[in-house]
Amino acid sequence: MYFCAKDTYIMTIVTQIKLATEEAIKHIFPETDLESAVITINQTKPEFTGDYTIVLFPFVKLLKQKPDIIGKQIGGYLLDKTNLFSEFSIVSGFLNMGVRDEYWATFLLNHYNNTQYGVMPKGDKRVMVEYSSPNTNKPLHFGHLRNIFLGFAMAEVLKANGKQVIKGNLINDRGIHICKSMVAWMRYGNGATPEKNGQKGDHLVGDYYVKFNDIYKGEIAELKEKGMEEAQAEKEAPIMKEAQALLRQWEAGDKEVRSLWEMMNSWVYAGFDITYKRLGIDFDKMYYESNTYLLGKNIVEEGLQKGVLYKKEDGSVWVDLTEEGLDHKLLLRGDGTSVYITQDLGTAKLKYNDYKLDQSIYVIADEQNYHMQVLKQILKKLGEPCADGIYHLSYGMVELPTGKMKSREGTVVDADDMIDEMVSLAQQQTEQAGKTEGYTPQELTQLYETIGLGALKFYLLRVDPKKKMIFNPQESIDLHGFTATFIQYAHARICSILRKENLPLLPDNKHFQSFKLSLPISKAEKNLVLALEQYPFILEGAADEYNPSSLCNYSFLVAQLFNTFYDEHSIGKAENEEKKQLRLMMIVMTAMVLRNAMHLLGIRLPEKM
RNA sequence: GGCCCGGUAGCUCAGCUGGAUAGAGCACCAGCCUUCUAAGCUGGGGGUCAUUGGUUCGAAUCCAAUCCGGGUCACCA
Structure with missing residues (x-):
């Protein structure tokens, strides 16, 4: 019992210790009923001997014994009755358990090339x-x-945790904002197209959006000079009136307006696609607001019938969320037209019906926390089955040292520019390090993309999503320390060793079948295996807490432990064949775990750098 | 003002379902390349975990109040 089996379902060592401890207590103190929650297992601090520590204080009151006595009994039981441990010691209320070296050796033999390590089998949750x-x-x-x-x-x-995942993208393709770009293009474009201008379509359309706002500002200033109030001027500016007229024409289905709209949007999509492709980002389902913006009205009608919603004298429809600790919220204007949240109600239901979703996650900035709360509560109140599955994955906005980014004012850091900068930084650093030998030009280009994009993604993913970020464009993103580059480098070092040993990245099961452990595992070796064993726990946590940053922290730790291990021990020229085999298994698994973890973040690891 | 989020080393951040002397990276200082990639490793300095009180054997972690920063409370999207 309590030995890791070769199986897709992995019981982590911590779980095994917990179960064994529970059993130990039940056995030694049969009178007590113990809640397993009071058992806390921590990794033993480096200054003490042992691998995992059972905290004894919670048992003191329960068992009415001194911690040392409890510890001695539990420790003794665990040593005798399981084959997990080789030793234990008690230091001021902490029971430090040393796990047998054979456990780690068996663990490595079973999992070193298990590409599904930590991955949950696919379930039926969508x-x-x-x-x-x-x-x-x-x-x-x-x-x-x-x-x-x-x-x-x-x-x-979530996929790696067994969920069936649909990647969705709801494109905001209609409304006043796009009409603004259209007006500016009609006025000042002279028939400009991405082809003619040699410009990415999204940038071209964006330029006209900025142009619109420049002109708009000018017109407001002019009107104000003539003595008009600011608020009035904002409404009366001719270019704004044109944009609004365009929106009305669009809504009326005007053919010319629609075809201009389609053309300009198609430019934007072509531009987005280039960026998504370069970033390795994909989607399974695109939703367009031009198709969904009228949804939701019938849900509101039903709500009205059921008496969940109410109508004011002017004909506008509202929901009362004061019981839920929120406010009254408008759902339909007096003229019967919908507002933003109305279509969100409809879209939530649409998604749910399209895929029979168990859960629907929205990745949206934290400025919409309230909006998302309201959305969920309304759906709940209306009795819509899609309500419970709604989860707002809220993240802090990226700001500049000077404050928020404003696309209207052109103070944004453009994504494509940023990507280019990171890739060229990767090139500079590679050249500086003199590591450009032995590649074809295509391979070099590929490498710079891998390093540059890796650094960018890691930089944005390594922080807890809910925290806001301040990005200083003056200071470029580092390629040292807590970065993707660090992890990539560790991976490349491993691959280099494997090449020298004529081993593939994932040697098959025959390679180490003759391995037998007889020598003690060193501290540096142990630290690395211990960390590798924790991967499933980390992966599960990332899903449960909706926080991929834990994978960044974890991968960095593993790379760090590998580097220390690498510095301390030779692999190719190990002391003997046993050590060599052990360490080869360790580095194979290290590289694999790093690859898998980074793959989930969309970060590639080169075999050479 | 109501509600929500944040405040940990000079800077960027881990740690937050309570457990041992609070950890990384950057920056700074001192070492380590005739040996598997030095984009690396080892060591050092640097802290009133915003403040105060409470719960507890034990609090950065939980509770309350206060201070600071941000978000939001539109017939905008």
Whole structure:
């Protein structure tokens, strides 16, 4: 019992210790009924001997014994009755358990090339992760990148945890914003197209959006000079009136307006696709607001019938959420037209019906926390089955040292520019390090992309999503320390050793079948295996807490432990064949775990750098 | 003002379902390449975990109040 079996379902060592401890207590103190929650297992601090520590204080009151006595009995029982441990010691209320070296050796033999290590078998839960969801009037900026990387990573992490995941993208392709770009293009474009201008379509359309706002500002200033109030001027500016007229024409289905709209949107999509492709980002389902913006009205009608919603004298429809600790919220204007949240109600239901979703995750910035809360509560109140599955994966916005990014004011860090900068930084550093030998030009290009994009993604994913970020464009993103580069480098070092040993990245099961452990495992070796064993726990946590950043922290730790191990021990020229085999298994598994973890974040690891 | 989120080393952040002397990275200082990739390793300095009180054998972690920063409370999206 209590030995890791070769199986897809892995019981972590911590779980095994917990169960064994529970059993020990039940056996030694049959009178007590013990809640397993009071058993806390921690990794033993480096200054003490042992691998995992059982905290004894919680038992003191329960068992009415001194911690040392309890510890001695539990420790003794665990040593005798399981084959997990080789030793134990008690230091001031902490029971430090030393796990047998054979456990780690068996663990390595069983999992060193198990590419599914930590991955849960696919279940039947369906989850949609909606992310990116851009407007079609401007190119993507740095803030979108955080959203996109987070959404992609979350989707992949959930897949690895056995969920059936649909990656969704709800494109905001209609409304006043796109009409603004259209007006400016009609006025000042002279028939400009991405082809003619040699410009990415999203950038071209974005330029006209900025142009619109420049002109708009000018017109407001002019009107104010003539003595008009600011608020009035904002409404009366001719270019704004044109944009609004255009929106009305669009809604009326005007053919010319629609075809201009389609053309300009198609430019934007082509531009987005280039960026998504370069970033390795994909989607399973695109939703367009031009198709969904009228949804939701019938849900509101039903709600009215049921008496869940109420109508005011002017004909507007409202929901009372004061019982839920929220406010009254408008759902339909007096003229019967819908507001933003109305279509969100409809879209939530649409998604649910399209895929029979168990859960629907929205990756949206934290400025919409209230909105998302309201959305969920309304659906709940209306008795819509999609309500319970709604989860807002809220993340802090990316700001500049000077404050928020404003696309209207052109103070945004453009996503494509940022990508280019990171890739060229990767090139500079590679050249500086003199590591450009032995590649074809294509391979070098590929390598710079891998390093540059890796650094960018890692930078945006390594922080807890809910924390806001301040990005200083003056200071470029580092390629040392807590970075993707560090992890990539550890991986490349491992691959280099494997090449020298004529081993593939994943040697098959025959390679180490003659391995037998007879020598003690060193501290540096142990630290690394211990960390590798924890991967399933980390992966599960990333899903449960909706926080992929834990994979960054974990991978960095593993790479760090590998580097220390690598510095201390020779692998190719190990002391003897046994050590060599042990260490080869360790590095094979290290590289595999790093690859798997980073793969979930969309970060590639080169075999050479 | 109501509600929500954040405040940990000079800077960027882990740790937060309570457990041993609070950890990384950057920056700074001192070492380590005739040996598997030095994009690395080892060591050092640097802290009133915003403040105060409470719960507890034990609090950065839980509770309350206060201070600071941000978000939100639109017939905008």
